[in-house]
Amino acid sequence: MKQMIRWILAALSFMLATGLAACADDTPLPETETPVQPGNEGDNSDEESPMNRNIAIEINGTSFSATLTENEAARVFASMLPLTMQMSELNGNEKYYYLDNDLPTDSYRPGTIQTGDLMLYGSSCVVLFYETFSSGYNYTRLGRIDNPEGLADVVGTGAVTVRFAAQY
Numbered sequence: 001m002k003q004m005i006r007w008i009l010a011a012l013s014f015m016l017a018t019g020l021a022a023c024a025d026d027t028p029l030p031e032t033e034t035p036v037q038p039g040n041e042g043d044n045s046d047e048e049s050p051m052n053r054n055i056a057i058e059i060n061g062t063s064f065s066a067t068l069t070e071n072e073a074a075r076v077f078a079s080m081l082p083l084t085m086q087m088s089e090l091n092g093n094e095k096y097y098y099l100d101n102d103l104p105t106d107s108y109r110p111g112t113i114q115t116g117d118l119m120l121y122g123s124s125c126v127v128l129f130y131e132t133f134s135s136g137y138n139y140t141r142l143g144r145i146d147n148p149e150g151l152a153d154v155v156g157t158g159a160v161t162v163r164f165a166a167q168y
Contacts, residue, residue, distance in 0.1 A: 052078065054167040057118075057128070057145060062154045065167060066118060068143035072104040073120055077142050082165040085126065089158055093131035097162075099124045107138040116148030117141070128162065130155050 053068040055078070068074040080099075087095035093113075102123035113119075117129045119139035126142070130152045145151060 052166050052168065053143070055081065055143065056163075056165050056167045058163040058165070059151075059154045059160055060156070062150070064116075064145045064148065064151065066116075066143050066145045068118075069141045071106055071141065073106060073140045074142045076103050077120075077126075077164075078166065082163065084161060084163045087126075087128065087160055087162050089160075092157075093133055094127050094129045095155055095160060095162065096121070096125055096127045099126060103140070105140045107140045109136065109138050110141075111135070114144070114148075115151060116145030118143045118145070128155075 053070065053074075055066050055068060057064045057066050068078055085097035087097045090096055103120055105120065105123050107120075110117075110119075111134065113129045113131075113133055113135050115130055115132050117127075118141075119127045119129070120142055121127050121137065121139055127139070130148070
């Protein structure tokens with residue numbers, strides 16, 4: 001047993017010695033920063049451009065302005081617009097629609113859902129809430145209608161066609 005421990009310690013000592021020797025090399029590393037060319041100081045072509053967070057939600061001829069949340073799910077949702085959904089009724093407080101594709105999620109438990117909240121349940125169910133209530137479910141926030149006054153009357157009690165479009 002003592003022999004094995006001595007062998008392991010010797011092997012560790014050797015690895016440490018050779019590893020430290022490699023780190024002690026005084027050869028300068030090549031510069032990796034690319035100098036800025038004159039005229040390109042503000043060029044952010046490699047960076048993602050900010051998304052348009054303003055959307056219009058049209059329901060039965062009535063248009064509501066909404067603001068998308070600054071997150072990856074909302075960014076992907078915005079890239080899909082314009083989008084028309086036949087949203088189904090649920091619980092007398094929400095309309096929902098299952099997308100064909102999953103969106104990124106960052107779910108949390110909001111506690112209280114507000115009239116006008118636009119959320120994602122799971123990774124593909126878009127939910128538009130038209131009543132305020134308490135909830136124990138988790139959602140990813142997509143956005144919110146800026147002024148949801150009259151939303152419940154406009155969506156009615158059954159399925160409804162809802163059109164989401166970018167607003168410039």
